[in-house]
Amino acid sequence: EHSEAYIDRAYQLVEIPAHLEGLPFIRSANADAESQVKGGMSFELLFPSRVYIADDTRAPQPPGWLTDHFDGTDQFLSTEDARHRIYQADFPAGLVRLGSNQSSPRVSKSSYIVILEPQFLQPQSSTTSIQKVLDVLDQGNPQRGRALFHDARAANCVACHALENRGQVLAPDLMDIFSRSKPEVLIQSILDPSAVITEGFxxxxxxxxxxxxxxxxxxxxxxxxxxxxxxxxxxxxxxxxxxxxxxxxxxxAMPGGFGDILSPTQVADLLAYLKTQTSAPSTAEEPGASTEAQIEVIDDWRLEPASDGWRLIKGEQELARFYHKHPEVHRPFWAHVKTPSGLQVTRPFPPVEGVDATDHASMHPGLSMGFAILNGVNFWHNREGRVVHLGYDAMKTQGLVLTLNLQQAYVDADGSQLCKETLEYRIVPNTDGYLISQESMFSADKPFYFGVKEEMGLTMRVATPLVVRSGLGGRILNGQGGENEKGTWGKVDQWWDYSGTIQGQWVGMQLMTGPGNPDTWAHSRDYGVLVANPFPLDIKANRSKRVEVPPGETFTLRFGVQIHQHLDAQGFDPAQSYRRYLSIVSQP
CATH class of the missing domain: 2.30.30.100 (SH3 type barrels.)
Incomplete structure (x- = not known):
């Protein structure tokens, strides 16, 4: 639920039958709803699948092809716009062609929604053997193998193995596994995991x-x-x-029995996928190195509650402090942010006089989202606007991810609520340090708007040794190679890294704009502040512009902040870090 049903409309799925929750669906264009072309949607199935079609009930009758080839059910799916009846049919792997959304006579209706339920695992008539897999090894399909590896309804290898920054590192590292093991050994490890056990597992x-x-x-x-x-x-x-x-x-520790539920071709598919998982030469590590690092990462990471927020803790070390309220800062923020080894990368809050620059102390507390113009009210400078904490929906730990969900309201000086925000933080440890990912969804019963100003978006204020102006070797770098304020301010990009040296280590914070955001530019200053601004550039020609949100609709912003530490600047690859962030934020 609450996913957008179409690529060109903001209608969200609001009611889904329980057995369909979590299944993949095809996000088509709702503009295609008027199509009467016989050749409608077509797609390729990697696995035999049950295909569900949700058809808008505002039409007096469904399209003929739908009732001819699909069975109607008594179940319904609803979007914010319409109610859809669900039809179903089973298809073998291969090409599926559907018909037009329209029937005759033509009516006003939303486009049908396609939901897929792959039938990954089927009981085998005979147990799959090593030789049977070797006989079809060249038929392995890496796309099918990837689905088998990552999907919880399939082989679910990610329950213990991690690839593509997904899954848990509770089992041997499979990156570059073909450089270390022959196919026969890998097949045996899948079909009979207890035959040869890697030391320590x-x-x-x-x-x-x-x-x-x-x-x-x-x-x-x-x-x-x-x-x-x-x-x-x-x-x-x-x-x-x-x-x-x-x-x-x-x-x-790996479960057995895969020979009874995986066909020889499916095992070959898994090997074909594993063969694609190789490290880039610049980031290759000794076998087992990343496994050790990740096992250290997942041990003892936790969020502990405080009266005014949460503490992020690894072992006995507090790595960051989240405040949902503070007497001097009128919006939520993270302060005292440190690398996993304890090196602080945000400016102290409050700053230390004589050591740190003390400007904008309450406006730049660490990491925070702020808006200088929201419905004409300033929520940046801690004056008339205030973000009011409404409560936490959940705090949970799942695999490598700590998740924090909360609700808050944007209130003006008179106490009137302008909009609400549903905010989700995900904290994901990784070999560079850890990621703080956030998704903010803004909505209201009345229209509201965001204006144009430098101080709009996600901001961070870095520790003094990282500041460019300090002369200690700090720098700002963006995805196009621009450096420092002169090379990055006002330029649209996907990420910006503010880094430098602390105690002989190259450390910093990389700020990344997320999928679905408007073009994002940097309000980046050599004195230590960096703002990812997803609204129009703050120049005279744009200052009358607005990003307007109609009543009942949702405006979503996504950002990621990677906290990193390495021996030198060459140890951190911000482009790879950004790709990792995109893969994580795409997961439900």
Missing amino acids: ASQAIETTDGETYSGLVVSESGRDILIADATGQTRRILKSQIELREGSELS
């Missing part, structure tokens, strides 16, 4: 004093507790004082 059985039994891979262990992951990738922390019995096993 054997299963352990633990029985606790209260009679509970757990089995799986020990991800990390301290003097106090053990973190164990089961075959589905779910983790549990067990206090050592509660362990009654702990035994090693000759079985792999």
Whole structure:
């Protein structure tokens, strides 16, 4: 739910039958709804699939091709615009051609919506063997293999393995696996994972004093507790004082039985996909290096509540402080942001006199979203406008991701609410440090608008050693190679990196504009501030312009901030970091 149904309309899906939630669907153009061309939508299925068509019920009757080839159901799907009846039919893998959205006589209706339910796994008449896979190895399809690897309804390898910045690193690293293992070995590892177990990945059985039994891979262990992951990738922390019995096993932590549900061709598909997963030479690491780093990353990252926000903590180190309210700053913000090793990359809040520049102390607290003109009210300079915290919807941990959801209202000096914001933060540890991704959805019952000003968007104020003007080697870099204020201010781009040296380490923050944002330009200053501004450039010709949001519609902004630390500047690849951010933000 709450996904946009079409690529050219803001109508969101608001009611979906439970069994269809989470399934992929084809976002077509609603403008195609008027088409009466016989050749309608067509697409290629990688797997046998059940195809669902949701047809707008405002038409007196559905198109003839739909009732001829699909079975009607008593279920309905609704968008903000219309109610759609659901039809279904099963198709083999291959090309599917659908007909026109219109029937005769022609009526006003939304375009039909196509939902796909791939039938990934089927019981096999005989168990898949190594030789059967070798016989069809050259028929492997990497696209099918990718779907099998990443989809939870398929092989779900991402429950324990990570590729393309997705999944969990609870099992051996599969990047460049073809450079280390022969196909026969890889096939055996899939079909019989306990035949040869990589050192450190054997299963352990633990029985606790209260009679509970757990089995799986020990991800990390301290003097106090053990973190164990089961075959589905779910983790549990067990206090050592509660362990009654702990035994090693000759079985792999990876579940068996894939030979009964994966066909020989599907195993070949998985290998074809793995063969495509190779490291670029500039970022290649020794085998196992990234696995160690990621296991360290996922251990002991957590969000702890505070009276006015949350603390981001790794182990015993506080890495950032989120405030949903503050007496001096009238909008939410992150302060005291540090790298995983504890090097602070935002200016101290408040700044230290004699050490840091003290300008704009309450306007540049660290990382924050602000708008100098929202319906004519200033929500940047901490005067008339105030962002009021309405509450948290959720704080959850899933795999490598910490997620924080909250609601807030933009209120003017008289206490009138101009709009509401639904805000989601995702915190994702990675080998460069960690990503703070945010999605803000603004809506109201009345129209509202965003104006043109430098101080509009997501802003960060960097620590003094990173400041260009400090003369300590700090720099600003954008995606087109522009440097510092002169080469980046006012220029539209996808990312900007403000970095420098602290205690011999190259550290910084990379600010990235997300998918769906308007063209975003940088209000970037050598004195230490950087704003990603998704509104028109602040020049005289644009100052009468507005980005208007009609009542009932949603305006969405997405940004990412990568906190990074390396031995030198060459260790961080901001372009690769941006690609990683896009892959993460595209996940539900």
